[in-house]
Amino acid sequence: MTLDDLRVFMDVCRSGSLSAVARDLDCTQPAVSQHVKRLERELGLALVERHPRGVVPTQAGRILHAALRDGLGSLDHALRQLDALARGEGGSVRITTGATTVRHFMSAGVVDFRARHPQASLEFQTANSSRDCCEALAAGGLDLAWITLDTPVRGIEQRPVVELPWVLAVREGDPLADRSHIAPADLEHVRLIGLPENSTSRARLDVWLGGSGVHVSSDSSAADWDTAVLLAELGVGYAVVPALPGWRGPGHPDLRLVPIPDLPPLTAGWAVRRWDALSPLARAFADTVARHSAALGAQAAPGSSGRR
Structure with missing residues (x-):
């Protein structure tokens, strides 16, 4: 029993015709029939009755169809969301950082990221110190932490982004x-x-x-x-x-x-539990912010007189 078997069965119940489903799926009628027969073999029950004008679900077929009508749609929706997440097009990125970080380091990156990933959501959790950020990250439920890098923290991987004189x-x-x-x-x-x-x-x-x-x-x-x-x-x-x-x-x-x-100088940058475990969306956000922050770091270096 596969998802394709269940989807084809749903289509057969909706259209009442094996040949119509075959045309919609651009396959042969025997191929459509094989999906239905595979379900019937595994369940040990007939799911459709064949008539001169098409097919109708049996009692067992109606029970399965009713269950799939509620559950398969939700599953398909979830699979579409997971596919978007895998391609970095949807989902959320959860970040913990200090109160001034978004203003000084992330504003341009956030605008750029939203333009590239309009369906993604960003969730910020404010912490009072880099230590608090790392503790919140280690506790789970967060993707990234922007911190002032110092000594290594057990279970946390750090990636420097910008040096601050x-x-x-x-x-x-x-x-x-x-x-x-x-x-x-x-x-x-x-x-x-x-x-x-x-x-x-x-x-x-x-x-x-x-x-x-x-x-x-x-x-x-x-x-x-x-x-x-x-x-x-x-x-x-x-x-x-x-x-x-x-x-x-x-x-x-x-x-x-x-x-x-x-x-x-101080070094600021990203901290995560594991870089290789980040979602594509979280990696895209981290890379976007890093690119813009590195440019800001160059601007932050004061001139020889300190005057504007």
Whole structure:
């Protein structure tokens, strides 16, 4: 018994004619009859009665036809969905990431992906840190995580996409705003706006400051990079943050971003449980975002003066 046997039987019941089904399927009448006979042999019951003007289902045939009318249509629909999913045309992609990631890294990629896969859906789950993203990914139910890459995580595969140089975000007119670059000694005793707790960026910055012997104070903090930069532009303090292209332009008229070349760049990218187990749709989304993010990373590198 095959799906083709059941589909042909459905067609025979609907048309009442073996020859009509053969014409529709572009095959011979004996071939259509063989599908029906195969079902009858496996079930041990006659399913159709042959008459001069065609065929009609027997009692057993009516029972099978009623069941198939409800179930086979749903199965065919599911198979079409699975076929679309296999070809990367339908289904959903589930991503976990930080609050600012879509704005800074994914906006162009999302637009491009939707244009190429209009039937696909995107589901975003916000997490507070790269560690939280990896934990949510490991728990199952998600396809991809965009994280700041650091040490390897057991059971998680990482793929770097973009390197982010560090800058000092400072208000226009501040004495440090005109520097061509910032050295560790320039940060001695400045008031830094604290980066998010438990974030990879904060841990990396703390290690670098400690290793450089730099002592800074902090009387304010922010829940994300965007807030830290806004506070710096308002003159609340200084923010040492990865350079992101969205902070350059008319939207931040009082902001200056001064390069910190001695601080090793952060690397951001994708994390998954297994790349070879991703659906074609999830791979297409990851590749699209990576392509656009790599271009943004080149734009994010601050100029020699840090001015626009």
